[in-house]
Amino acid sequence: MPEQIRVFLVEDHTIVREGLRPLLEGKGIRVIGEAGDGLQAVRMVRDLKPDVVIMDIGLPHLGGIEAARRIVKASPGIRVIMLTIHDEPPFVFKSLEAGVKGYLVKDAPLDELLVAIRAVMKGDTYLSSNFPRGLLESYERMVKRGKSVDDFSHLTRREREILQHIAEGYTSPQIAGILYISKKTVENHRANIMAKLNIHDTAGLVRYAIKIGLVET
Amino acid sequence: MDNNGNRLMPTVIKALDHTSEGILIITLEGKILYYNKAWLDIHAFGPEDDFRGMMLPDVERKELGPLINEAREAILTTGSFTTQFPTTRRDGKFHVVGVGCTLIREVDPPLVVIILKEVTELVQAQEKLERRNRELGVINEMHAAMTSSLSRNIVIRRMLKLLGDYIGATYYAVYRVDMRARRATLRASIGIPRKYLKRISSVSLDAPAMLHMFRSGNICVLEQDLPHHRGRLDEMRVVLNIKRTIISASSARGNYNYLTFFGVTRDEDIPADVRTFYQTAAHDFGIAVERVELLDELDRRQRELKRRNEELALIGEIYEIITTAPTRKALVRRMLETLSTFFGAEMAGLFEIDRSQDLVTVVDSLGVPPGVRRKLRRLPMSNRSFAWMVRQRGVVVPEEDIPDRIGDLPVIRKELRIKRTVACIFEAGTGRDYQLVLCFTKDEDVKPEVRLFLESAVKRFALGIERRELLDGLRKSQGELESLTMRLIDSGESEKRNLARILHDDVGQLITGLRYEIDGFEKMLVPASSCVRKSLEAMRSQLRLMSDSTRKLSRSLHPAMLGELGLVPTLTWYVDNFVRREALEVDLQAVGFDKRLPHAMEVTLYRVAQECLTNVVRHARASRVTIKLTKGYPCAIMSIEDNGRGISNKKRNTPAQGLGLVSMRERVQYVGGRFEIKSAPGKGTRIRVEIPIKGSHA
Numbered sequence: 001m002p003e004q005i006r007v008f009l010v011e012d013h014t015i016v017r018e019g020l021r022p023l024l025e026g027k028g029i030r031v032i033g034e035a036g037d038g039l040q041a042v043r044m045v046r047d048l049k050p051d052v053v054i055m056d057i058g059l060p061h062l063g064g065i066e067a068a069r070r071i072v073k074a075s076p077g078i079r080v081i082m083l084t085i086h087d088e089p090p091f092v093f094k095s096l097e098a099g100v101k102g103y104l105v106k107d108a109p110l111d112e113l114l115v116a117i118r119a120v121m122k123g124d125t126y127l128s129s130n131f132p133r134g135l136l137e138s139y140e141r142m143v144k145r146g147k148s149v150d151d152f153s154h155l156t157r158r159e160r161e162i163l164q165h166i167a168e169g170y171t172s173p174q175i176a177g178i179l180y181i182s183k184k185t186v187e188n189h190r191a192n193i194m195a196k197l198n199i200h201d202t203a204g205l206v207r208y209a210i211k212i213g214l215v216e217t
Numbered sequence: 218m219d220n221n222g223n224r225l226m227p228t229v230i231k232a233l234d235h236t237s238e239g240i241l242i243i244t245l246e247g248k249i250l251y252y253n254k255a256w257l258d259i260h261a262f263g264p265e266d267d268f269r270g271m272m273l274p275d276v277e278r279k280e281l282g283p284l285i286n287e288a289r290e291a292i293l294t295t296g297s298f299t300t301q302f303p304t305t306r307r308d309g310k311f312h313v314v315g316v317g318c319t320l321i322r323e324v325d326p327p328l329v330v331i332i333l334k335e336v337t338e339l340v341q342a343q344e345k346l347e348r349r350n351r352e353l354g355v356i357n358e359m360h361a362a363m364t365s366s367l368s369r370n371i372v373i374r375r376m377l378k379l380l381g382d383y384i385g386a387t388y389y390a391v392y393r394v395d396m397r398a399r400r401a402t403l404r405a406s407i408g409i410p411r412k413y414l415k416r417i418s419s420v421s422l423d424a425p426a427m428l429h430m431f432r433s434g435n436i437c438v439l440e441q442d443l444p445h446h447r448g449r450l451d452e453m454r455v456v457l458n459i460k461r462t463i464i465s466a467s468s469a470r471g472n473y474n475y476l477t478f479f480g481v482t483r484d485e486d487i488p489a490d491v492r493t494f495y496q497t498a499a500h501d502f503g504i505a506v507e508r509v510e511l512l513d514e515l516d517r518r519q520r521e522l523k524r525r526n527e528e529l530a531l532i533g534e535i536y537e538i539i540t541t542a543p544t545r546k547a548l549v550r551r552m553l554e555t556l557s558t559f560f561g562a563e564m565a566g567l568f569e570i571d572r573s574q575d576l577v578t579v580v581d582s583l584g585v586p587p588g589v590r591r592k593l594r595r596l597p598m599s600n601r602s603f604a605w606m607v608r609q610r611g612v613v614v615p616e617e618d619i620p621d622r623i624g625d626l627p628v629i630r631k632e633l634r635i636k637r638t639v640a641c642i643f644e645a646g647t648g649r650d651y652q653l654v655l656c657f658t659k660d661e662d663v664k665p666e667v668r669l670f671l672e673s674a675v676k677r678f679a680l681g682i683e684r685r686e687l688l689d690g691l692r693k694s695q696g697e698l699e700s701l702t703m704r705l706i707d708s709g710e711s712e713k714r715n716l717a718r719i720l721h722d723d724v725g726q727l728i729t730g731l732r733y734e735i736d737g738f739e740k741m742l743v744p745a746s747s748c749v750r751k752s753l754e755a756m757r758s759q760l761r762l763m764s765d766s767t768r769k770l771s772r773s774l775h776p777a778m779l780g781e782l783g784l785v786p787t788l789t790w791y792v793d794n795f796v797r798r799e800a801l802e803v804d805l806q807a808v809g810f811d812k813r814l815p816h817a818m819e820v821t822l823y824r825v826a827q828e829c830l831t832n833v834v835r836h837a838r839a840s841r842v843t844i845k846l847t848k849g850y851p852c853a854i855m856s857i858e859d860n861g862r863g864i865s866n867k868k869r870n871t872p873a874q875g876l877g878l879v880s881m882r883e884r885v886q887y888v889g890g891r892f893e894i895k896s897a898p899g900k901g902t903r904i905r906v907e908i909p910i911k912g913s914h915a
Contacts, residue, residue, distance in 0.1 A: 013726040019733030023740075058721065063781050085725050085768060090778060090786040106729045107761050110736045152808035152847070160809065160850035212808045213845025213856045216905065 005121060008050035009034045010041040010067065011083075012059050016106075020054075023110050029117065038062025042070050050078065052117055055100075057084040057091060065091075065098050072099030079120040083113065087130060093139050102126040152212060154196045162189045166202065167209030241331040247272050250328065345490070352494045355383050359498070363505040369513050373405045376502055377477070381407065384463055384487060384495055386479035391506065392420070394466070394474035399423055401476055404506070408480075413453045426451050460484040465499035475503050528670050531559050535674060539681035548685050549581045552678050557583055560671060562655035564633065566593070570642075570650040577652070584656075589629055636660040639671060645679035645686075653678065702883050710775075710820060717775035720767050728764045732757060776823070784819040785810050785846065788826055792844070799834050802841045809848035818908050821884050822846070822855050825892075825906055828881055829857045837861025837902060852890075852907045859903075864896040 007029055011017045014036075021031050033048050035041035037060040045053055053071060057064040068080040081102035082095050092103050101120040104113060105128045112129060119126040127136055155163065165175045172190065176183040199205055209215050239256030243249050249268050257266065362375040373391060381389040388408045392401035403418045420427065454462070459480040466476050477499055481487075487495075534555050542548035549567055557565035566582035577596040585593065630638070637657040644650055653675050739753050771777065778787040785807045792803045813819070826844060833839050839861030847854045878894065881904075885892040890908030 013722065013730070015730035016726050016733070019730045019737070023733060023737055057781055058777060065781065085721065085729065085764070086777065086781075087768075088778060088790055090782055090790045094782050094786065106732075107764055109757075110733060150808045153811035155809070157850040160848075164849050164852075212806070213847045213854055214849050216856070216903075 004028055004030045005052060005117060006030055006032045006048075006050045007117065008032060008041070008045055008048060008053045010036075010038070010053060010055045010059065010064065012036045012056060016056075024113070027114060029114070036060070038064060038067035041067050042074075045071050045078065046074060049075065052120060053078060053080045054083050054113070054117075055080055057082060057086055057095075065094050065100075068095065068100050069098035081113075081116055081120060081126070087128075089131075089135060092127065092131070092135060093142070096125075096136075096139055103131075104128045105130050151197050155193060159189055159193050159196070162186060163193050163205060163209060164214055166190065166193075167206050167215040243329050243331065244326055245329060348490065348494075351383065352498075355379050355498060356501070359501060359505065363508065369509045369516075370405060372509050373506055374407060376505055377405055378407055380477065380495070380498055380502055381479045383498065384479055384491060385481060385483065386463065387482045388457060388459065388478075388480035390417070390478045390480075391502075392476040392478070393510075394422065394476055396422075396474060401427075404475070409453075409457075413457075417453060454480065458482050461487070463487070463495065465496065465503075475506050477502060527559070531555065531670075531674065532677070535677045535681070539677065539684060542681070542685065545682065545685045545689060546581070548681055550583075552681065553581060553583045556653070556671075556674060556678070557655060559674075560639070560655055561657070561659075562639070563658050564635070564654075564656040566654045566656075568596075568652040568654065570652055572650065580651070585633070589633065592629060630656070634658050637662070641671060641675045643675050643679040645682040651679070651682070699883075699886075702887075706880070706884055706887055710824075713774040717771040717777065720771035720774070721777060724767050725764060725771070728760050728767065732760050732764075735760075779819055779823055780816065783810070783813045784822055787819075788823060788844075788846070791823075791827065792830075795830055801830075801834060801839070803830070803844065804842070805844045805846070807846035807848075810846070811848075814848065814853055814910065818853065818888050818890075818910075821888050821890070821908065822853070822906065824884060825881050825904075826855065826857065828877055829904055832877055833859045833861060833902075836864070839901065848910070850910065852909050854908075855906045857904045858901065860901045863898045863900045863902055864894075865898050 005028055007024060009017055009020060009031055011020070011034070017034055021034075024031055032050055033044055035044050039061045041053070041055070041059075042062065053068070055064045055068055059067065064082060064084065068082070071078055071080060076099075079101040080099070081104060082091075082100050083104045083106060084091065085106050087105045087107070095103055102116040102125065104116055104126075108128050108130055116126040125136065152160070161179070162175060165178065170178065172186045173183050176186045179186075193205065194200055197205070197208060199208055206215075210217055240251065240253045241249065241256050242251040249271050252268060358379050359376050362372050362379070365372060367375070377389045377391055388406075390406040390409060391404045393404050394401045399422045401420050401422060403414070406414060409417070422428075457480060459482060461481040461484070463479040463481060464476065466474060535552065538548060538551045538555065542551055553565045553567060556562070562584075564582070564584040566585065567580040568577045569580050570577050579590070579593045582590055582593065633656065635656045635658060637659070639653075639655040639657075641653045642650060643653070655671075735753055735756055739750065742749060776787055776791070778790060788807075789805060792805050795801070796803050814822075829844075830842065833842055837859050839859035842857065842859045845854075845856045882892040885906050885908065888908055890906055893905040894902065895905075896902040
């Protein structure tokens with residue numbers, strides 16, 4: 001007899017949990033634990049080391065996507081399948097980004113869950129059949145296209161503040177006066193900003209600030 | 218003998234006739250036989266005086282003087298020698314004469330020829346020189362006094378003294394004349410006893426003595442020539458034994474007329490040249506006095522100007538306080554500070570009077586020690602000294618004038634060494650009465666103009682308090698309105714969120730649970746008949762529809778995605794769907810969102826963006842919208858710009874457009890942000906939202 005697949009259920013609604021459990025039990029699947037919120041799930045999964053975690057998205061204390069991210073980060077071998085009511089692609093993309101292997105909408109027939117569990121156990125990525133074809137491909141294209149993080153995000157809080165002042169037309173001594181820091185510090189920040197944004201003159205910084213809407217034309 | 222003498226006489230007379238000397242021929246006994254015109258002139262006798270045949274003693278009576286007698290005696294004692302007396306002497310009015318005497322024995326009886334030679338010119342010239350020198354000295358001193366920087370009164374007194382000394386006066390006075398009122402007011406005096414000063418400080422120009430003085434050619438009035446002594450001046454002249462009054466009027470440039478009086482107690486006439494000089498000097502004196510008066514006037518005007526400037530500055534300061542004081546308390550405090558500094562009061566207080574309760578309560582006070590302040594907190598209105606002060610309305614009250622010195626207030630005032638009190642009552646605000654009290658510990662009166670100005674300052678104080686109270690009221694109701702709106706927005710949003718949660722969590726999950734039940738049920742019926750399976754399938758598809766519409770409803774109420782994924786993905790998703798529905802190009806760019814924003818801010822930005830896009834489709838007829846989201850520091854910024862037809866100011870205030878804008882603005886303000894809209898017909902619309910980020914979210 002092949003080894004049973006050990007499954008952990010994360011679902012804050014008891015009624016759903018209780019509906020699911022008998023449907024999964026048997027058929028080579030054993031539900032080894034349940035949790036009602038994200039934090040509890042992360043803790044328990046760390047101890048129980050299940051093969052598959054079936055995770056809702058809307059959870060108290062810690063959302064399902066964030067919980068999945070932590071679980072995968074802590075134990076990359078654990079496969080997480082999202083089972084959720086949300087069917088909008090952003091949820092799917094965010095989940096995939098977090099390291100989730102399967103994504104099912106609760107509308108889907110239950111058999112699909114079994115299919116999904118087996119698929120992820122084989123190392124595949126499984127998405128609900130409700131989704132249009134090509135969703136996964138478009139996600140992969142998006143990832144390939146590159147950075148989801150923009151240059152501006154690399155700026156520290158102070159650097160953002162100083163860029164704003166530069167764009168508003170203040171000189172370094174004026175900014176130093178406004179922010180109660182030395183002119184030298186302002187100059188250092190300015191140099192860092194230019195390096196991070198790969199812009200090398202003040203006019204360029206101002207153009208950039210206008211482009212991203214930091215100041216108005 | 219007579220014949221002989223008479224025969225010889227024409228010869229003698231003829232011999233002496235060519236001289237300009239005065240010739241007097243007498244007998245040894247002293248009988249006057251002859252004199253010529255020069256002799257009469259020297260003695261200042263007139264042609265009407267006839268001395269011929271008279272004896273010398275008789276002539277003496279006519280003030281011929283002992284001089285001739287002396288000459289005769291000398292002739293007689295020295296026998297027949299001709300003797301000359303080159304002496305000069307002063308003798309009463311007979312100034313100076315040179316006397317030569319000749320005894321003519323050839324005739325019988327012998328004759329004494331006395332030759333009077335006027336040698337007065339030299340002496341007179343000397344005297345004149347002396348006098349001129351003195352006059353010059355007077356002029357010099359007057360000039361020095363005139364241009365000195367001494368005080369005005371001293372200058373006038375010094376000049377008065379110079380002039381009076383010159384003519385040998387005992388009493389000196391200068392009056393300023395008001396021709397219109399026909400009165401003269403004393404400006405300065407010297408030597409006049411104090412008790413008369415008050416009486417003569419103002420005299421009528423129409424007093425008989427005054428009129429007479431004017432008529433007498435303004436120079437020297439003999440006391441006995443004045444009309445009946447009845448007026449105050451007249452009485453004084455008698456008491457002071459004034460014999461002559463030297464009077465001069467001067468009107469330098471028409472503006473002021475001055476009268477100078479010099480009382481002379483010597484009963485002696487004043488020489489003509491002294492009078493002449495006096496007249497010019499008096500004229501100079503008039504000019505000098507006028508100059509001094511003008512300087513005084515200038516000085517007064519300058520002081521007035523300075524005071525006005527200070528007042529103006531104070532008014533400016535008061536205005537500034539009234540417009541900038543953030544609270545009524547701050548307003549009162551700053552007003553008290555400013556007023557007490559300006560008027561030099563050591564203590565100041567503002568009291569509120571409640572007439573219905575017969576109570577006075579202190580609003581604020583300055584410079585009052587805490588112990589005393591406690592006592593002042595509540596006072597009965599019926600306190601008599603207080604009520605009295607209230608009645609005085611803006612008057613400076615010397616401490617000793619305040620009645621009823623029993624009770625708390627007088628004790629307190631004494632304790633604080635208060636010497637003067639200004640109490641101004643004014644009404645301000647909603648019919649409330651206030652009393653401003655300034656207290657001075659210096660025992661000197663406050664100038665009347667300062668009092669006047671205090672009243673006007675207090676009026677502004679009243680306005681300030683009134684304005685402040687109205688503003689406070691307005692602000693309070695505005696605040697109430699705002700918080701009401703906030704609560705409305707907030708409760709709307711949380712209501713929606715609640716509903717969405719119920720729909721999603723409870724209804725949605727129930728549907729899901731039910732579906733799993735159906736699945737389980739189907740598995741129990743093995744093998745299920747096709748008709749049962751068909752029925753179960755129908756149930757499932759209906760549940761799916763139910764679940765779909767529940768989800769849609771939930772999402773429209775409150776997007777769960779916003780909570781789960783944050784602003785940027787949710788807005789991106791919303792925009793994607795939006796452009797699919799509407800013929801609109803939307804460019805959304807977001808930078809800096811390495812961290813999520815607080816939920817309330819995300820909801821606000823999301824709702825504003827939604828509202829904007831809806832507005833664009835509904836009103837703007839735009840083809841393109843650009844949304845820029847920037848998480849800067851210290852603010853998150855969202856700008857939304859369309860290329861539509863813009864909104865006119867008029868339209869912006871119509872209910873349909875206006876309400877949307879107002880609710881957007883209020884949402885933004887609720888999270889502490891700023892909402893700006895720029896639009897003009899044909900120029901598109903640009904909305905800019907800035908929300909400050911706090912703490913860990915930055």
